[in-house]
Amino acid sequence: KKYLYLFTEGDATMRELLGGKGANLAEMTKVGLPVPQGFTISTEACTQYYEDGRQINDEIQAQIMEYITKMEEINGKKFGDLKNPLLVSVRSGARASMPGMMDTILNLGLNDEVVEAMIAGNSDPKFARFVYDSYRRFIQMYSDVVMEVGKKYFEQLIDEMKAKKGVTYDVELTAEDLKELAGQFKAEYKSKIGEDFPADPKEQLMGAVKAVFRSWDNPRANVYRRDNDIPYSWGTAVNVMPMVFGNLNDNSGTGVAFTRDPATGENKLMGEFLVNAQGEDVVAGVRTPMPISQMKDQFPEAYAEFEKVCSLLEKHYRDMQDMEFTVENGKLYMLQCRNGKRTAQAALKIACDLVDEGMRTEEEAVSMIDPRNLDTLLHPQFDAAALKKAEPIGKGLGASPGAACGKIVFTAEDAEKWAERGEKVVLVRLETSPEDITGMKSAQGILTVRGGMTSHAAVVARGMGKCCVSGCGEIAMDEENKKFELAGKTFKEGDFISIDGTTGRIYDGLIPTVDAKIAGEFGRIMAWADKYRKLHVRTNADTPADARKARELGAEGIGLCRTEHMFFEPERIAAFREMICSDTVEEREAALNKILPYQQSDFEKLYEALEGYPVCIRFLDPPLHEFVPTNDEEIKQLADAQGKSVETIRNIIASLHEFNPMMGHRGCRLAVTYPEIAKMQTKAVIRAAINTQKAHPDWHIRPEIMIPLVCEVKELKFVKKVVIETADAEIANAGAALEYEVGTMIEIPRAALTADEIAAEADFFCFGTNDLTQMTFGFSRDDAGKFLSAYYDTKIFENDPFAKLDQTGVGKLMKMAIELGRPVNPKLHVGICGEHGGDPSSVEFCHKIGLDYVSCSPFRVPIARLAAAQAAI
Numbered sequence: 124k125k126y127l128y129l130f131t132e133g134d135a136t137m138r139e140l141l142g143g144k145g146a147n148l149a150e151m152t153k154v155g156l157p158v159p160q161g162f163t164i165s166t167e168a169c170t171q172y173y174e175d176g177r178q179i180n181d182e183i184q185a186q187i188m189e190y191i192t193k194m195e196e197i198n199g200k201k202f203g204d205l206k207n208p209l210l211v212s213v214r215s216g217a218r219a220s221m222p223g224m225m226d227t228i229l230n231l232g233l234n235d236e237v238v239e240a241m242i243a244g245n246s247d248p249k250f251a252r253f254v255y256d257s258y259r260r261f262i263q264m265y266s267d268v269v270m271e272v273g274k275k276y277f278e279q280l281i282d283e284m285k286a287k288k289g290v291t292y293d294v295e296l297t298a299e300d301l302k303e304l305a306g307q308f309k310a311e312y313k314s315k316i317g318e319d320f321p322a323d324p325k326e327q328l329m330g331a332v333k334a335v336f337r338s339w340d341n342p343r344a345n346v347y348r349r350d351n352d353i354p355y356s357w358g359t360a361v362n363v364m365p366m367v368f369g370n371l372n373d374n375s376g377t378g379v380a381f382t383r384d385p386a387t388g389e390n391k392l393m394g395e396f397l398v399n400a401q402g403e404d405v406v407a408g409v410r411t412p413m414p415i416s417q418m419k420d421q422f423p424e425a426y427a428e429f430e431k432v433c434s435l436l437e438k439h440y441r442d443m444q445d446m447e448f449t450v451e452n453g454k455l456y457m458l459q460c461r462n463g464k465r466t467a468q469a470a471l472k473i474a475c476d477l478v479d480e481g482m483r484t485e486e487e488a489v490s491m492i493d494p495r496n497l498d499t500l501l502h503p504q505f506d507a508a509a510l511k512k513a514e515p516i517g518k519g520l521g522a523s524p525g526a527a528c529g530k531i532v533f534t535a536e537d538a539e540k541w542a543e544r545g546e547k548v549v550l551v552r553l554e555t556s557p558e559d560i561t562g563m564k565s566a567q568g569i570l571t572v573r574g575g576m577t578s579h580a581a582v583v584a585r586g587m588g589k590c591c592v593s594g595c596g597e598i599a600m601d602e603e604n605k606k607f608e609l610a611g612k613t614f615k616e617g618d619f620i621s622i623d624g625t626t627g628r629i630y631d632g633l634i635p636t637v638d639a640k641i642a643g644e645f646g647r648i649m650a651w652a653d654k655y656r657k658l659h660v661r662t663n664a665d666t667p668a669d670a671r672k673a674r675e676l677g678a679e680g681i682g683l684c685r686t687e688h689m690f691f692e693p694e695r696i697a698a699f700r701e702m703i704c705s706d707t708v709e710e711r712e713a714a715l716n717k718i719l720p721y722q723q724s725d726f727e728k729l730y731e732a733l734e735g736y737p738v739c740i741r742f743l744d745p746p747l748h749e750f751v752p753t754n755d756e757e758i759k760q761l762a763d764a765q766g767k768s769v770e771t772i773r774n775i776i777a778s779l780h781e782f783n784p785m786m787g788h789r790g791c792r793l794a795v796t797y798p799e800i801a802k803m804q805t806k807a808v809i810r811a812a813i814n815t816q817k818a819h820p821d822w823h824i825r826p827e828i829m830i831p832l833v834c835e836v837k838e839l840k841f842v843k844k845v846v847i848e849t850a851d852a853e854i855a856n857a858g859a860a861l862e863y864e865v866g867t868m869i870e871i872p873r874a875a876l877t878a879d880e881i882a883a884e885a886d887f888f889c890f891g892t893n894d895l896t897q898m899t900f901g902f903s904r905d906d907a908g909k910f911l912s913a914y915y916d917t918k919i920f921e922n923d924p925f926a927k928l929d930q931t932g933v934g935k936l937m938k939m940a941i942e943l944g945r946p947v948n949p950k951l952h953v954g955i956c957g958e959h960g961g962d963p964s965s966v967e968f969c970h971k972i973g974l975d976y977v978s979c980s981p982f983r984v985p986i987a988r989l990a991a992a993q994a995a996i
């Protein structure tokens with residue numbers, strides 16, 4: 124089997140095999156761009172490595188040797204050669220880009236002999252410095268990435284050396300210093316590993332390839348994959364290519380650029396360049412680089428060529444490009460290109476601009492937006508008035524837009540810990556590194572002292588849709604003592620700070636935030652999405668405020684109104700508790716009658732908010748013990764209200780105890796035991812509908828009543844009879860003409876299995892995939908957190924089935940229910956109202972199996988609209 128490909132053997136369509144980086148290196152080669160010529164080890168080699176128990180088998184090893192020879196011939200250089208040594212980089216590249224998740228090794232092929240030969244062959248004294256610098260970098264990266272020695276030991280040695288020499292930057296270290304450092308690094312390696320640093324380039328290469336394969340399974344990568352829906356089974360490719368040296372001299376450098384601004388989407392070349400430096404330096408924020416526009420003055424020819432490359436690549440890929448390049452002795456080399464990561468704001472603008480520029484169709488523009496990204500646009504922004512009044516105390520780069528305020532923390536662990544206990548935090552660091560990812564996720568925003576727009580913090584924050592201000596050099600940081608100084612003030616852990624990821628401004632204290640709106644480009648894209656989608660999008664809303672918000676965000680109805688949430692207000696809960704503690708039907712009805720007017724007015728407000736769009740109301744679902752009082756005072760109150768003894772009440776409460784409430788006395792089981800409850804809720808729904816219809820004759824009000832937790836058609840029949848008798852009496856009484864529907868949730872596997880029987884009695888099905896998931900898996904949503912992480916670690920699960928619909932199991936039940944139900948009742952309409960209704964991949968699945976609508980929380984409505992359009996396109 125062929126596992127290896129020269130860059131000349133591939134192209135952009137071979138992404139699955141070559142990974143994104145490899146496929147694009149091949150494509151750039153194909154269109155004639157200056158790319159150092161190497162080869163790609165396919166993703167299949169990676170999966171084979173894992174199948175072979177984390178070994179590179181003989182067949183693949185042999186192919187690697189063969190391709191090394193080919194690469195040597197193409198480049199006229201040889202591994203370990205003393206006249207013309209070949210040095211390479213070893214780079215990971217998965218199918219989907221996983222920035223910063225995998226580790227790269229540069230300058231591989233160096234050893235003592237090669238280093239000395241190289242220096243001997245060049246009389247320029249600066250050249251020796253360059254060689255030693257490359258060597259110490261290589262030892263450092265190899266030790267860290269391949270042998271996992273840990274960066275910090277080497278950084279310590281560098282810091283000690285700088286201190287000894289009294290210099291600030293690593294460029295100020297001399298050839299002699301770097302030579303000494305390289306020696307110290309090797310000693311460090313030996314002391315940690317117990318062996319000499321490998322001198323044979325081929326051995327070095329095998330080690331590096333293995334390390335890249337291994338890095339596919341590191342914890343950071345696993346977290347990133349879970350967050351981004353990337354399957355573990357894909358594996359990563361490895362790219363091996365000759366080095367070009369941005370750290371050769373002052374006529375060299377390295378840079379990262381975007382063809383359009385990744386923060387705003389503005390159509391202008393954006394990027395950073397660092398003279399006399401190697402790739403990682405720009406990203407790592409070692410020194411603050413210069414804006415790409417300045418590169419023009421110092422490197423006119425390379426810059427002119429780079430501009431040409433940019434426009435060529437953008438036209439070729441018809442999308443904004445993110446490029447890595449290096450200038451060696453004035454000559455430009457392209458090292459990477461890909462469709463650039465961008466903020467949600469930029470994504471919308473770029474998609475619209477590409478349509479206006481005639482490069483993309485509307486459908487393509489809709490497909491270009493990652494629905495999950497929209498989330499950030501729906502998050503609050505700083506209140507404009509409050510912001511105007513606020514006095515900025517400092518400014519960094521607006522690296523990832525949005526507003527964030529919270530308490531200052533200094534480490535990723537603290538960010539996680541504090542967030543867990545419900546605190547809003549802003550993570551302030553010198554710079555971030557991949558270990559900080561989970562902490563960054565927990566923070567409201569990230570503020571760094573060092574690093575540019577392409578630093579780790581900036582790139583990762585943009586990917587997460589997290590607000591980030593980077594490179595605020597004015598901050599005098601004291602990470603060790605958890606404090607910093609800015610604008611003459613000392614900030615300590617726990618102090619409040621606000622940051623604006625759009626402008627880069629930093630404010631003392633808390634600035635209030637306001638909700639975002641759908642307008643401008645966002646509005647254009649959403650209008651296109653609505654044009655192409657087939658699925659309707661409803662919302663889960665229990666209050667008129669939620670319902671109005673959801674309407675604003677484009678909801679076309681309520682798919683789930685949880686009535687019980689309305690019972691918790693003080694006047695109502697008292698009456699509801701009386702209902703629970705009643706002995707007779709009469710007592711119960713008296714208590715329910717107190718609640719009826721509240722429910723009716725709630726429903727009227729919901730109908731108003733929905734302006735004639737459908738409203739689906741689910742009848743009481745949770746077990747009754749969730750409503751009973753727990754403290755003495757309330758128990759006493761309840762006893763007095765009912766003229767019962769405290770002891771009686773306590774006994775009733777105790778009798779409601781269940782061992783497994785989730786599978787207990789809840790859902791339609793409540794309506795079977797206490798039909799009065801269903802009667803009261805029916806009255807409230809029907810009366811509200813009649814009133815609203817009267818007030819708005821042009822609306823078509825058609826209430827949907829949803830019976831939860833049905834597992835047997837006779838249950839539904841029983842409750843439905845109560846509903847119909849009550850509803851028809853109400854309608855007749857009012858002399859109104861009102862149609863209504865009675866349907867059920869499909870959330871118990873048995874309901875899905877007997878959906879043909881149930882469909883005969885139901886006007887609609889709504890998949891309650893939260894319960895359906897827990898009942899199908901047999902574990903509860905509230906307890907699963909305790910063991911799911913072990914399931915991720917062991918790869919038994921790749922995702923949380925409560926967040927991403929389990930299409931294989933739960934999805935099969937859904938499909939079966941639809942296939943059984945529709946033939947029996949051709950008018951049956953079908954929706955989903957679990958958490959999954961707002962998850963893009965689940966929405967796609969719902970489209971595929973022919974649902975009529977998805978229903979999700981208000982802020983997810985735009986996400987679902989877009990995902991539905993993408994599923995249809």
Ligand code: ADP
Nearest residue numbers: 212214215223227364365366367402403447458
């Ligand atoms: P990442 O995926 O984290 O960006 P890369 O594989 O792109 O990692 O490599 C990291 C850095 O190393 C890049 O900035 C790139 O410029 C530099 N680099 C990679 N290969 C070479 C090479 N052959 N010559 C010079 N620099 C390189």
Ligand code: MG
Nearest residue numbers: 223447458459
């Ligand atoms: Mg890169």
Ligand code: MG
Nearest residue numbers: 831870891894
């Ligand atoms: Mg349920």
